[in-house]
Amino acid sequence: MNTKLTTLTLAATLAAQSTFAGTLPTDHAPIGVMADHNHLAGEWMAGFRFNQMSMENKMLDGDYLNGKMMAPKTMKKEMYVTGLMYGLTDELTLVGNVPFVKTKMAMGRSMGADFQTSADGIGDVKLGGIYTLYQKDHTKVLLNMAISLPTGSINQTDDTPMMANQLLSPNMQPGSGTYDIISRLTYIDRQDDLAWGGQIMGVIRTNTNDNDYKMGDRIAASAWVGYDLANFMSVSLRLDGQKWGDTNLNGTPVMNMMGAERLDLLGGINFIIPEGTLKGNRFAIEFGKAIHQDVGTNMMENDYRLHAGWQLAF
Numbered sequence: 001m002n003t004k005l006t007t008l009t010l011a012a013t014l015a016a017q018s019t020f021a022g023t024l025p026t027d028h029a030p031i032g033v034m035a036d037h038n039h040l041a042g043e044w045m046a047g048f049r050f051n052q053m054s055m056e057n058k059m060l061d062g063d064y065l066n067g068k069m070m071a072p073k074t075m076k077k078e079m080y081v082t083g084l085m086y087g088l089t090d091e092l093t094l095v096g097n098v099p100f101v102k103t104k105m106a107m108g109r110s111m112g113a114d115f116q117t118s119a120d121g122i123g124d125v126k127l128g129g130i131y132t133l134y135q136k137d138h139t140k141v142l143l144n145m146a147i148s149l150p151t152g153s154i155n156q157t158d159d160t161p162m163m164a165n166q167l168l169s170p171n172m173q174p175g176s177g178t179y180d181i182i183s184r185l186t187y188i189d190r191q192d193d194l195a196w197g198g199q200i201m202g203v204i205r206t207n208t209n210d211n212d213y214k215m216g217d218r219i220a221a222s223a224w225v226g227y228d229l230a231n232f233m234s235v236s237l238r239l240d241g242q243k244w245g246d247t248n249l250n251g252t253p254v255m256n257m258m259g260a261e262r263l264d265l266l267g268g269i270n271f272i273i274p275e276g277t278l279k280g281n282r283f284a285i286e287f288g289k290a291i292h293q294d295v296g297t298n299m300m301e302n303d304y305r306l307h308a309g310w311q312l313a314f
């Protein structure tokens with residue numbers, strides 16, 4: 001056999017194996033899961049994610065005004081996140097994310113027509129690292145620590161029938177206004193065509209922002225399974241539970257932004273292009289709805305959430 005060809009084949013095999021982010025569709029968790037993988041030293045990954053959360057008034061089918069002059073009917077939040085990952089060492093991957101946030105809220109009134117407010121802008125930039133705590137065969141445990149910088153605006157305004165340039169509520173603002181610490185502990189494993197994993201996540205707000213409020217802290221736990229249907233496509237199922245605290249203004253909970261909890265069931269599809277010039281490009285989508293939610297005295301509850309993304313390691 002041609003020695004040159006053998007060397008080339010060997011080199012190609014090694015190159016394929018060195019891509020730590022993996023070559024199977026299930027080597028990445030469902031796209032809504034962040035910090036689920038790391039990269040080897042010197043490897044880069046660029047990514048773009050689209051996240052959409054749709055909420056509606058829990059009384060929308062009934063008397064949602066409930067005697068009030070006006071109340072929110074629906075709210076939509078969209079995030080367009082550009083991300084970069086870099087393997088500093090085989091154990092430590094650096095991660096940076098820049099989100100662009102768009103929010104829209106439809107309000108209904110007892111007298112007068114419905115109206116809408118909207119905001120958009122750069123959100124809070126997140127910088128952090130993913131450290132491999134444990135790795136053996138296909139089993140891996142990753143620790144992700146990140147800081148969320150208050151780069152997003154908390155001063156967006158919009159015109160309403162009552163007032164021009166009215167300051168929008170905290171949940172409409174692109175930023176939290178605070179330095180937030182985000183930590184995630186992720187476990188991933190696989191056997192043949194089946195991959196599974198779990199992640200716990202926490203967000204802690206370290207200060208009160210310039211507008212004297214502090215968004216609620218948040219914890220979440222996710223568990224998923226993925227199955228490779230082919231070398232280019234996998235499907236996934238995920239349970240994601242979240243609990244968050246009150247948003248406090250001068251120490252008092254902001255109405256309609258109290259602590260709440262939710263359990264979502266999400267289904268997803270992951271694609272990876274296995275060969276050709278676009279080899280290694282990943283596309284994924286995940287869609288979910290709440291199977292349990294307790295929003296307490298808040299008016300708005302979750303309708304659906306959607307995550308979509310593209311990723312490429314190089």
Ligand SMILES: [Cu+2]
Nearest residue numbers: 021037045085
């Ligand atoms: Cu990556």
